[in-house]
Amino acid sequence: MKNLVILGAGTSGTMMANHLVSKLPKDEWKITIVDQYKTHYYQPGFLFLPFDIYTTKQVKKNGKKFIPKGVNYIQEKIELIKPEENKVSLENGETLNYDILIVATGTKIAPDETEGMDGPMWHKNIFDFYTYEGAKALRNKLREWEGGKLVIHITEMPIKCPVAPLEFAFLADSFFKNKGMRDKVDITFVTPLDGAFTKPKATEALHYLLEEKGIKEVTDFNIERVDYENNKIIDYADTEVDYDLLVTVPTNMGDALIERSGLGDDLNYIPTNKTTLQTEAHENIFAIGDCTNLPASKAGSVAHFEAEILTENILRYIDGRELKEEFDGHANCFIETGNGKALLIDFNYTTEPVEGTFPFPGVGPLSLLKESRTNHMGKMAFRWIYWNMLIKGVHIPFVSATMSKKGKKLEN
Amino acid sequence: MEKTYLQSIIQINEEGYLTDFTQWTKEIGAEIAKEQGIEMTDKHWEVIDYIHDKYKNEEALSIRGIKKSGVINIKEFYELFPGGPLKKATLIAGIPKPKSCI
Known part of the structure; x- marks a missing residue:
């Protein structure tokens, strides 16, 4: 029997388990998936939770429900990946051998990377909405907040779902309008990039949204620290932005496991071939989703398209055939x-x-x-x-893994 | 769009960034810098070399990366390229500016 091990049972890992269980011969391959957490979150829902659009129940389910029969599911923390020995050790002392490893450990927020961010005011008047806990704490805050300066802030790129902060600003505008208190709230969007929109066509088509909604922009802002005593964020050029309520997207980093195992870059992302999804360092280790260093968006739709191509490449790798250099960075986002x-x-x-x-x-x-x-x-x-x-790996009709140019107003 | 620098016709986008890195030369970089009010020094070029390395390896540019580069600290980076340092340094380096998905 050969072993295929998947690390992480989030969006990518769960999809891969579902794809591969029906493709790999059961008498030759044992598939194992490892994740320390019991709950599978619908992460796009974290955007809606703070505004009471979704309930907590709508964004989480028991992860086990989505792992197919025939896949060995281990709920345990992963201690170390040992690529030279083709082994993974778990916190309980158990060791897993693998012939093929798929890393799908995602990305996490790291508020401790910024001075003053996760200090005494964390989840008091400084919030994230990229975690279940953060989104829920922010919901409770917004239910009773009486207004003031709302600052929506991106610490540094890359972040998961790069448009989510902007969506948060738009939804906040609607939320306060509906509550009849928009005049009491000042909304400012603070970004390290040169605008809320950064691509010429999107800027042209969409900048009106900010003007229409009265959302101010502070651009080229690279945060140095949060002064939580005086409620302001300060950047390297000494620009200051005052807030009453700070909704920040902290630095995003790959899992600490990747750093411990010596597999990551500066931000613990795994150097990965951007067309085949094979890791650069080890031919029997593949990476998918937010844990890679791919210059694509960190988003579920990207993971979905990657999963279709990675499944094909795992089968090719097993047969000793050349990998398909097919992934084109396709993303599709509402x-x-x-x-x-x-x-x-x-x-x-x-x-x-x-x-x-x-x-x-x-x-x-x-x-x-x-x-x-x-x-x-x-x-x-x-x-x-x-x-x-x-996440069950069912193909979504009419949506292909690579981007179609049909129906698009492209130049040339 | 096109623009002429030192008698060469260079392809640029709406924001002045080169769209074809192979057209870039150090002299053109210095001309772009002048338009931004920056007189290039050896220290500036060291930063541009670092940025080119990152670009060729398809690694993302960030303030964090600059901090760890060993080439320069962040305060100096702001002094060399006042305003938006990453935005200006990439413009001079002839590579795309750091961007999001829209």
């Missing part, structure tokens, strides 16, 4: 703009988001880079698709 509307963007490593229709060229029903109610319904329907199709 962006909430508030008031029951949303945008949809579809792009890859080389093509920036443009206007058009999706998934059927010229028909839609979804429109790219344009606000619509249908797009919002798409985003809401996506929660069902996630739990019932996506």
